[in-house]
Structure formats: structure tokens, C-alpha cells
Amino acid sequence: MDFKNTLISKLNDKTSLIGVVGMGYVGLPIALRFAEVGIKALGFDVDPVKIDKLNQKQSYIEHISAQKIAKMIEADLFSATGDFKRLADCDVVIIAVPTPLTDKKEPDLKYVVATAETIQKFIRPGQAISLESTTYPGTTKEHLLSRFERADMKVGENYFLIYSPEREDPGNPDFSIHQIPKVVGGITPSCQDVGEAIYGCILDRVVKVTSPEVAELTKVFENIFRCVNIALVNELKMLTDRMGIDVWEVIKASSTKPFGFMPFFPGPGLGGHCIPIDPYYLSWKAKEYDFSTRFIELAGEVNTSVPYWVVQKLSEALNKQKKCMNGSKIMLLGVAYKKNVDDMRESPALVLTKLLLKAGAEVCYHDPYIPVLPHTREFQLDMTSVPLTPENLTKMDAVLIVTDHDNVDYQLVVNHSALVVDTRNALDRLNEKSKNIVKA
Structure with missing residues (x-):
């Protein structure tokens, strides 16, 4: 047959x-x-x-x-x-x-x-x-x-x-x-x-x-390409913060070049099922061939460090307001791994929540797409989304923007928050220069 x-x-x-x-x-x-x-x-x-x-x-x-x-x-x-x-x-x-x-x-x-x-x-x-x-x-x-x-x-x-x-x-x-x-x-x-x-x-x-191996490596390479470039821009974000330069303005200006440049954007850490995971699949396989994927592993280290850096920036911003992280009320705004989706896989919000709780903060979150935080293999956080209201915002010592969903009233957030730490440049659309806004 x-x-x-x-x-x-x-x-x-x-x-x-x-x-x-x-x-x-x-x-x-x-x-x-x-x-x-x-x-x-x-x-x-x-x-x-x-x-x-x-x-x-x-x-x-x-x-x-x-x-x-x-x-x-x-x-x-x-x-x-x-x-x-x-x-x-x-x-x-x-x-x-x-x-x-x-x-x-x-x-x-x-x-x-x-x-x-x-x-x-x-x-x-x-x-x-x-x-x-x-x-x-x-x-x-x-x-x-x-x-x-x-x-x-x-x-x-x-x-x-x-x-x-x-x-x-x-x-x-x-x-x-x-x-x-x-x-x-x-x-x-x-x-x-x-x-x-x-x-x-x-x-x-x-x-x-020509083979399954080519197709398998194609997929891994696509995501390693993104992982490495995100690591580069995340590292640049940390450097420009020390230099007093707005990395988002740098990226916007660089993007005007019509050739030889592709914009990538920093954030609070890597999320999603692919980019935080796929590079490690190739790094592990490479060891079978007695080969060290140093560039890929370095990118992974940089991206893994970003949530820790964000928490440090949040702590410094609280200190300037004569507040301590221990006992502070922190709202995470957006917990999905990317905007406008209900996907929590490998979201940096999970790591950030763990770090903030470990530091003694009281943590809540608002996300219109994630009414309840799902349990994962590593995180069992029994939390539900709180309403984004002036009353809830004024109770917070800080709001940490983790995911820049489009259907959030950011003006409301700025107007009623003592401190907003923005990891996604979400507030750029407001053209606000308020002293209670910190980029991280």
C-alpha cells in the first residue's frame, strides 16, 4: 500500500x-x-x-x-x-x-x-x-x-x-x-x-x-536571538541608569536608523514559555559536544539578575521617601508575562513577588487578565487581583508596573500613588514628569 x-x-x-x-x-x-x-x-x-x-x-x-x-x-x-x-x-x-x-x-x-x-x-x-x-x-x-x-x-x-x-x-x-x-x-x-x-x-x-535537527535548532535559535538582545538592552538599562541617561530615549533615537538596527526593549525580567527556557536547552546539549555556549549563558545570567535589580531600585526609591521595604505595601500592576494576554508562564512577576515578600513587603496585585494567580511548580501564591481604585492606590507605599497592559488607567495610577516604579516605560504616554515616578 x-x-x-x-x-x-x-x-x-x-x-x-x-x-x-x-x-x-x-x-x-x-x-x-x-x-x-x-x-x-x-x-x-x-x-x-x-x-x-x-x-x-x-x-x-x-x-x-x-x-x-x-x-x-x-x-x-x-x-x-x-x-x-x-x-x-x-x-x-x-x-x-x-x-x-x-x-x-x-x-x-x-x-x-x-x-x-x-x-x-x-x-x-x-x-x-x-x-x-x-x-x-x-x-x-x-x-x-x-x-x-x-x-x-x-x-x-x-x-x-x-x-x-x-x-x-x-x-x-x-x-x-x-x-x-x-x-x-x-x-x-x-x-x-x-x-x-x-x-x-x-x-x-x-x-x-533537510532534517528534524535543523528545524529543532531553528526554533531554539529564534528565541536565543531574542534572549541575547534583550540581555544586551537590559544591561544597557542598568548602565544608563547610573549615567543618568534614559535608555528608552536612546532606543527610540536608535530606531530611526533605517538599516542595521532592530529595537529590543528592557523590562523587569524575561517571561513566557520560550525565551527564558530555550537557551538552556541548547547550552545543555552543547555540553555533549564538549562545547561551552558562553555568550548564551551570559545572556541568561544578565536576564536572571534583572528582577533583583528592579527590587533594589524600588527599595532605593522608598528610601528617598524615608520608607523601608520591610512593612511597605506594594502593588504589582500587571503580572502576565507580556501585555494584553492572560499568560503567566515564567512571568517575572512571580520572582518579583517572591523577592518582595522575602524582604518583608506586603504585596498585592492588579491585572485585568489574571483574576487569580495560578499555582506553578515553583510558586504557590494564593493571591487574587485587587480592584484598581483611588482607595486601593492611596493605601500603597508603591506601585510597581510589571506588565504594561493597554486597558489600564495609568493617569489614575499616577494621580493616586505615592510612588510608581515603571519597568516598561508605560507612563511615557502620559508625558508626566512627576517626582513620584521612577523608571527601573
């Missing part, structure tokens, strides 16, 4: 079933995109709460509407399940599970491995498996190919294995999922052809590369 062309034909005539493992910020959008173009998608997750919400036509991700989910369910093009036996029914299985770090900042592939072991039980001839989780070069071969190969399963002949890194940017209105080019690397040329067919059904452009 010609498994490759049979699968490609099913994709082209929209009779295939796509299974997506992991209904998070990556998996849910890709599943819904297949459904949008008329290809049935089945979402898998180990979290029964997510499964129940999806099947009840509810959304738990800010930028994905419940109406969109409802439309796909009512058209019988999308549903969610925790029954992994149904993987056997799928023609394509896309893996979109987390790839965090261990406490020692080493790759933690337990979710990828657990998913691969589950797929191994149900894999059948004619299927394609695509890993989208960000990881180090070699993962697809080391952890998937090694598990799927058996006497009746030959990669590139009767099943197909692909790596195609996710490129999600939550909250970015300029790019819909279908507009973002997709890099695809297959184990064999036949796998490559199948990968192109899978993603060609839903995206405007597929970029083929």
Missing part, C-alpha cells in the same frame, strides 16, 4: 482526522485551525477541566473566543477527549506539550517522553507524528524515532515522523496562525513530503528544511 500518497490524499480532500496532544496555548489554536479549513480535529489532554470546558464550548485562553470553539464543535469539526486510545483513529498526531526546565536548568522532557510512550501503544501504519514542542536538536530521533521503530513500522514507508516547531505569539494582532511560515523537517524525504502536506492545508507558507 502507498501509505504516503494515501495520507496526502486524505489531507487534500479533508477526510483525515487530526489529533493534537496538549490543549494549551499552542495545541488548541492549531487544532482549531484544522477545523476552520474543514478538517476534523480531536484535542487530547490529561487535564479533565480543560476537556470539559472545551466540550462545553468554553475557552480558558484570552485570545481564543468561546464562539470560535462553539462554531467548530457545532460543525462537528472539533472535540476534546482524555481517552488516548482514540489516537489510533487519527491519521496525524501533533504533539504540543510543555518542555520546561528542571530546578537545575536542564531540559525536562518528561511530557514529550510520556506522550511518545502513549502514542507508541496505539501507533499504526499510515499515521504521521509531528512534534511541535520546543526542544534541543536531536530530540525527535532520540525520543520519538527510537520508540516508534519496530518490525512492522518503518519510518518513511508506513509511518512518518516530523519536527515542526510552534511559532505562537499570544496577543499579537498582526499575525494570524495561517500567516506565520511553518518550518518542517522530516526524518526521511517522504516524511518531509507528508509534513509539507499536513501544514500546507492550513498555512500560507511551509518552509522545508
